[in-house]
Amino acid sequence: MKRFAYDFERPLVELETKLDELKRLESADKQDIAFQIKYLEDQIQKLRVRTYSKLTPWQKVQLARHPERPRTADYIEAIFTDFIELHGDRIYRDDPAIIGGFARLGDTRVMVVGHQKGRNTKENVFRNFGMPHPEGYRKARRLMRLANKFKLPFITFVDTQGAYPGIEAEERGQATAIAEDLLELSALAVPVIVAVIGEGGSGGALAIGFGDRIIMLENSYYSVITPEGCASILWDGGDGADRAAEVLGLTADNLLKLGIIDIIVKEPLGGAHHGPALVARDLKRELEKSLKELGRVDLAELVEKRYSKLRNVGFYHQETGLAKTLNLNTLTSE
Amino acid sequence: MKRFAYDFERPLVELETKLDELKRLESADKQDIAFQIKYLEDQIQKLRVRTYSKLTPWQKVQLARHPERPRTADYIEAIFTDFIELHGDRIYRDDPAIIGGFARLGDTRVMVVGHQKGRNTKENVFRNFGMPHPEGYRKARRLMRLANKFKLPFITFVDTQGAYPGIEAEERGQATAIAEDLLELSALAVPVIVAVIGEGGSGGALAIGFGDRIIMLENSYYSVITPEGCASILWDGGDGADRAAEVLGLTADNLLKLGIIDIIVKEPLGGAHHGPALVARDLKRELEKSLKELGRVDLAELVEKRYSKLRNVGFYHQETGLAKTLNLNTLTSE
Amino acid sequence: MPIGEWFNKQKKPTPNNPSLEKRAVPDGVWEKCKGCNEPVYIKGLEKNHKVCPKCDYHFPFSAQERVNHLTDPGTFDELWADLSPEDPLHFVADKAYIDSLDIARDKTGLNDAVVCGTGQVNGRQVAVGAMDFGFIGGSMGSVVGEKITRLIELATDDRLPLIITSSSGGARMQEGMISLMQMAKTSAAVARFNKSGMPYIAILANPTTGGVTASFASLADIIIAEPNALIGFAGPRVIEQTIRQKLPKGFQTAEFNLSHGMIDMIVNRLEMKQIVARLLDYLEPKGVAQ
Amino acid sequence: MPIGEWFNKQKKPTPNNPSLEKRAVPDGVWEKCKGCNEPVYIKGLEKNHKVCPKCDYHFPFSAQERVNHLTDPGTFDELWADLSPEDPLHFVADKAYIDSLDIARDKTGLNDAVVCGTGQVNGRQVAVGAMDFGFIGGSMGSVVGEKITRLIELATDDRLPLIITSSSGGARMQEGMISLMQMAKTSAAVARFNKSGMPYIAILANPTTGGVTASFASLADIIIAEPNALIGFAGPRVIEQTIRQKLPKGFQTAEFNLSHGMIDMIVNRLEMKQIVARLLDYLEPKGVAQ
Numbered sequence A, B: 001m002k003r004f005a006y007d008f009e010r011p012l013v014e015l016e017t018k019l020d021e022l023k024r025l026e027s028a029d030k031q032d033i034a035f036q037i038k039y040l041e042d043q044i045q046k047l048r049v050r051t052y053s054k055l056t057p058w059q060k061v062q063l064a065r066h067p068e069r070p071r072t073a074d075y076i077e078a079i080f081t082d083f084i085e086l087h088g089d090r091i092y093r094d095d096p097a098i099i100g101g102f103a104r105l106g107d108t109r110v111m112v113v114g115h116q117k118g119r120n121t122k123e124n125v126f127r128n129f130g131m132p133h134p135e136g137y138r139k140a141r142r143l144m145r146l147a148n149k150f151k152l153p154f155i156t157f158v159d160t161q162g163a164y165p166g167i168e169a170e171e172r173g174q175a176t177a178i179a180e181d182l183l184e185l186s187a188l189a190v191p192v193i194v195a196v197i198g199e200g201g202s203g204g205a206l207a208i209g210f211g212d213r214i215i216m217l218e219n220s221y222y223s224v225i226t227p228e229g230c231a232s233i234l235w236d237g238g239d240g241a242d243r244a245a246e247v248l249g250l251t252a253d254n255l256l257k258l259g260i261i262d263i264i265v266k267e268p269l270g271g272a273h274h275g276p277a278l279v280a281r282d283l284k285r286e287l288e289k290s291l292k293e294l295g296r297v298d299l300a301e302l303v304e305k306r307y308s309k310l311r312n313v314g315f316y317h318q319e320t321g322l323a324k325t326l327n328l329n330t331l332t333s334e
Numbered sequence C, D: 001m002p003i004g005e006w007f008n009k010q011k012k013p014t015p016n017n018p019s020l021e022k023r024a025v026p027d028g029v030w031e032k033c034k035g036c037n038e039p040v041y042i043k044g045l046e047k048n049h050k051v052c053p054k055c056d057y058h059f060p061f062s063a064q065e066r067v068n069h070l071t072d073p074g075t076f077d078e079l080w081a082d083l084s085p086e087d088p089l090h091f092v093a094d095k096a097y098i099d100s101l102d103i104a105r106d107k108t109g110l111n112d113a114v115v116c117g118t119g120q121v122n123g124r125q126v127a128v129g130a131m132d133f134g135f136i137g138g139s140m141g142s143v144v145g146e147k148i149t150r151l152i153e154l155a156t157d158d159r160l161p162l163i164i165t166s167s168s169g170g171a172r173m174q175e176g177m178i179s180l181m182q183m184a185k186t187s188a189a190v191a192r193f194n195k196s197g198m199p200y201i202a203i204l205a206n207p208t209t210g211g212v213t214a215s216f217a218s219l220a221d222i223i224i225a226e227p228n229a230l231i232g233f234a235g236p237r238v239i240e241q242t243i244r245q246k247l248p249k250g251f252q253t254a255e256f257n258l259s260h261g262m263i264d265m266i267v268n269r270l271e272m273k274q275i276v277a278r279l280l281d282y283l284e285p286k287g288v289a290q
């Protein structure tokens, strides 16, 4: 079977394929083969490091979208126990692009919500490639309210290219649904922890994508607009997504520097799908740590702190007479 | 133009038609004509009293549905000033079968909501004959919440055969939408006054049809099920609606005796459409009186009283040992 | 892993004594299953909580069976069993209401269409109610409205989780507007209960329609349905008459309601108690992060 | 009588100096109307609040024009006018962000895409903000987010009704995630404002899309739109590219939004101040039934 590979991964995959062939080779000269294998393995290791250790923003975006990358449901299964999925917005439809329900993180009972992409074409059609309709955001809001009522910490997994831009989605109030999530989430009187595990695309990600802690996987991205969308505005065409990814500052590194996110979880070379269990373990550790820290804070204070955190996001200056005040809080504090 | 008439009104309409003809007649013998006119007028007056003064429940149901009967919008126009209509549920659609908005009753600012039927076929198609879909109930709920937030008394006009029983209505959660209105309305911390002006059909009416005061027009009805619906269950066919209207106890008289409603507003002989201004004036007076009485009550107490009132609706007995406790509160108190 | 799939993985109960299955035997020992049209051995059915061992069809459960099924053995204390209906409208049609009541009483052994009380679910004290479709179609009149309201008030005052299983054709016609007002009354009680911060789990069994769906049954924190249960506002016949066309297959089933966002999950009766217990674990207001 | 009809009854403004209408004259005196394709006399247009006297087409209003239009003459006090954007990402594409800012500043005379302050509407003190589509498409970056948030906070603290007119293409790409977070920031401010019990009226002008529609602009107690304004989340071009088909006529117009339940009413600009004043009369928390 041919492995999925992005352009920049091809040389590596070719070497790996060669290695596989070599291993299957039945040769008389076992020693020579062994030597060749050893040599190839060294080459592969070097190339892997070279390929993945200095990824461009666009390459990271590609890894964030990798078809084999673990999805929300995978992390829920790996990190939590006793998951009970809840369905429906009580209004229009159960949107499969957003899943959620009760779960346990260690001994702590929580509410988990996340975008859900499919693992194959059929699943992706069902899940609408993880792009929610308004009913998905309304389901999320219902679960926010349940979490609030029963004082369950709210943990989200962000993995969407964005809210679905379709006729029906507009008819049913995509904008309103997202806005109402933002309002609700900002005032939840429980700890809110966000994990960006793949794509963090625009308002459709933000609707369940901010809180008291924002964790990002190393190769996930979080952006005001998809690189393609940005490129089509800036350079009038689908091309230039790589340049757009560069200028948008959408990588975890960059967003940590800007103070937008709080924590980065490392991935194995090549991306989370090269070691899902490892990533899940590390992500779990960070979730537990955040939960523990936030669990100590009084709930009213938590909401206040969340507001201050949001309040400080912004870069601007104000000239009052001769003085110039700079707001660069997101760079310095937090 | 032929006037609309129910069977029981035909003899009266025939006489009235004859009178009209007589009046248009150009005759030599003016005195004879004048005498005939006088005679016919007397006859008509007697027949009108005989036709309308002892209406059966079924005849009242028919008048409640009369195509010329004033609708919610007519009463809003006649009773209130400065009406500003508000639209939409912020979710799916603006349902024209329910209208609502801000209005002034004298000096008092209120929120008005009501079922809206059309005045002709085209309007009725637009208004779905006053039968709301879930989005209508969700609009009503939004207006309830607005009224609550801005402490505006909530006045409703009930005039529907029921919530629309259709495929899409079920798909979008007709039951849930009605249930949520009931919950919301029961806890509104403002005076709630209901005026049943035509048909009060089942849960679709009740969703905006109970409160601190329930006023009914003399020839309106309020029923757990339409007479036709009841007949089709009891006698297996559309016939027997007249008998069903009898046994269901759906007239204003009867409901006042049962303690379900509080006030009856009289109508002119023949129904409200024979004197809309008069009915509007009397209804306005009752609304103002109720508003004044309820305005004196503390808001928290108002909600408590509304609950007690609902709490007491029910006829049952309980045998505890030898004692037999009867709950007939709705008959006696209030 | 949606919870539905999880349950699919669970072992399917096997029929008791399969060799006897197709033998013709006297009435009362076998019953024909409406799901698979096969005869089912009644004793086996009882043991299997009246779920067809062959096709998972859920046979009707009485109110008493429901509360016994949900609560730990010996823990259910019934309340207000002696609350009995009056006939405020002196309702007489083809049959007098009082006669319908007598028949229903004889048939079910109940005074009206709901059984309420307290009990324990895996050792946790709860307020529990169950409707009985056998009593005049599980219709809600004064007594059902009053008992449901009392149950909700009890849960509010004593801070108990609330669990109500519905199975009802709606408001009880024979009590006229007094029945309709029970919708408002029970919903008002839920509004007050909600302030207590305690959980309410609704279980919708076949069928739940009309005034019950349009009041307390749809106002729960978590709504569960039994497989294939008919759930809706208007009855299918009324809708067909209104729109003058046949209804699509699967219309108003539990599955339909799940995909349209109206319920949280569909749970097989055999797993019902377990899932309720698991839900209660999450819904008890213990406060954040132990 | 829906409010729309009521307005239709109002007199339509007649063109100033109709005899001159079709004369060809130098640029700057006449402007071609996008609604009716007819030339419109600019001075007349100004007097008519930039509403085409022939076809009611609403020409774009600057932020300053909006606040002047809504507030009583001489009552508007601008706040935070000197708040100016930074370039946190050092954003350079075909054009550098700082150059775009310079151009926008020169064009509009503003430091960023919103004007905020206090003023009076028929003698009633309000907090009022208006976006300017002329400033980088009315996009929301740090300064817009900050000023909107300050305005909401001011209204909260001083218990003032809040009125915000939006006209925006959404979040400002050039500030990346910092822009996106302004959606959460402004929405969070609305959540706090809501507790004050004071009213918030949103006015949506052409166009209002993206991150502005999906945050504070959709969270008002009452939402008004100008006729024909484009209102939605995704832009029409993006939707067409996604679904690979042409959009239906009237898609995402104010009228579309009204029928889909997203806004309360459509109000002609000439009537806007009056309707806002009437709404404020209802929304002031005076308490029940004086």
Ligand SMILES: [Zn+2]
Pocket (backbone or CB within 6 Å): C033, C034, C035, C036, C037, C038, C052, C053, C054, C055, C056, C057
């Ligand atoms: Zn079977």
Ligand SMILES: [Zn+2]
Pocket (backbone or CB within 6 Å): D033, D034, D035, D036, D037, D038, D052, D053, D054, D055, D056, D057
């Ligand atoms: Zn024009």
